[in-house]
Amino acid sequence: xxxxxxxxxxxxxxxxxxxxxxxxxxxxxxxxxxxxxxxxxxxxxxxxxxxxxxxxxxxxxxxxxxxxxxxxxxxxxxxxxxxxxxxxxxxxxxxxxxxxxxxxxxxxxxxxxxxxxxxxxxxxxxxxxxxxxxxxxxxxxxxxxxxxxxxxxxxxxxxxxxxxxxxxxxxxxxxxxxxxxxxxxxxxxxxxxxxxxxxxxxxxxxxxxxxxxxxxxxxxxxxxxxxxxxxxxxxxxxxxxxxxxxxxxxxxxxxxxxxxxxxxxxxxxxxxxxxxxxxxxxxxxxxxxxxxxxxxxxxxxxxxxxxxxx
Numbered sequence: 641x642x643x644x645x646x647x648x649x650x651x652x653x654x655x656x657x658x659x660x661x662x663x664x665x666x667x668x669x670x671x672x673x674x675x676x677x678x679x680x681x682x683x684x685x686x687x688x689x690x691x692x693x694x695x696x697x698x699x700x701x702x703x704x705x706x707x708x709x710x711x712x713x714x715x716x717x718x719x720x721x722x723x724x725x726x727x728x729x730x731x732x733x734x735x736x737x738x739x740x741x742x743x744x745x746x747x748x749x750x751x752x753x754x755x756x757x758x759x760x761x762x763x764x765x766x767x768x769x770x771x772x773x774x775x776x777x778x779x780x781x782x783x784x785x786x787x788x789x790x791x792x793x794x795x796x797x798x799x800x801x802x803x804x805x806x807x808x809x810x811x812x813x814x815x816x817x818x819x820x821x822x823x824x825x826x827x828x829x830x831x832x833x834x835x836x837x838x839x840x841x842x843x844x845x846x847x848x849x850x851x852x853x854x855x856x857x858x859x860x861x862x863x864x865x866x867x868x869x870x871x872x873x874x875x876x877x878x879x880x881x882x883x884x885x886x887x888x889x890x891x892x893x894x895x896x897x898x899x900x901x902x903x904x905x906x907x908x909x910x911x912x913x914x915x916x917x918x919x920x921x922x923x924x925x926x927x928x929x930x931x932x933x934x935x936x937x938x939x940x941x942x943x944x945x946x947x948x949x950x
Contacts, residue, residue: 700729719779751793837896842895
């Protein structure tokens with residue numbers, strides 16, 4: 641098992657190195673900061689893009705409280721508790737980091753927007769490893785994954801730290817991997833790997849809302865035009881992205897330990913088989929109709945027509 645793990649890490653590192661060699665660097669486009677909705681209300685620049693981050697703070701704090709308040713989520717493993725703690729801290733921090741960035745969008749502030757999201761992404765991967773692969777490996781992977789996320793931010797952008805400003809490569813490729821690999825890996829793992837708990841479908845709902853958020857982000861100005869300058873795609877992106885921790889919090893509150901561990905794919909196959917069997921058992925009753933001819937007899941009686949007198 642240890643040898644297989646080492647092989648897996650070696651393959652992953654090799655793929656990353658090859659990807660970094662064969663693909664060009666991706667600098668941060670300055671057009672990214674040009675959001676559609678730049679209106680100011682109550683003295684707050686870019687008001688809707690700022691205040692739409694508030695749900696992250698609410699759900700992040702709720703999740704943190706429920707993690708430790710009487711073990712409401714019934715987390716049975718220490719690694720789970722650490723992983724979900726990091727996740728909800730990252731979610732709550734998004735409200736501050738993203739709000740700070742949208743007050744005055746630029747590359748320096750974008751660091752603090754992306755850093756909390758990276759913490760949340762990498763924590764989710766560690767949680768999945770704990771629940772679906774191996775508890776010990778998942779717990780051990782929490783710190784390395786968090787560090788990988790932080791390094792991807794540092795690699796991309798200069799990070800102001802007091803009097804020192806360290807400028808690195810202005811390259812988004814590592815950050816793109818940290819952000820988009822979970823988007824692919826989590827739904828696949830949710831479908832293919834048997835879960836420890838029930839309500840696994842909530843993972844797919846969360847992934848769906850995140851995908852919708854990315855679409856809205858890409859269509860920022862288009863949505864702003866469609867809504868006649870009422871709301872922009874980026875504002876809706878914040879609200880949809882906040883639904884991800886909402887669904888995961890609901891999942892934690894509702895789920896129980898899965899007694900019979902079956903992947904979603906296997907569950908779907910069983911359900912489809914039952915549907916087919918029930919369909920084959922349905923019998924269509926035939927109705928036979930017989931028709932009989934009824935003879936019609938004509939009478940020979942003649943009707944006398946009296947002659948009219950003039």
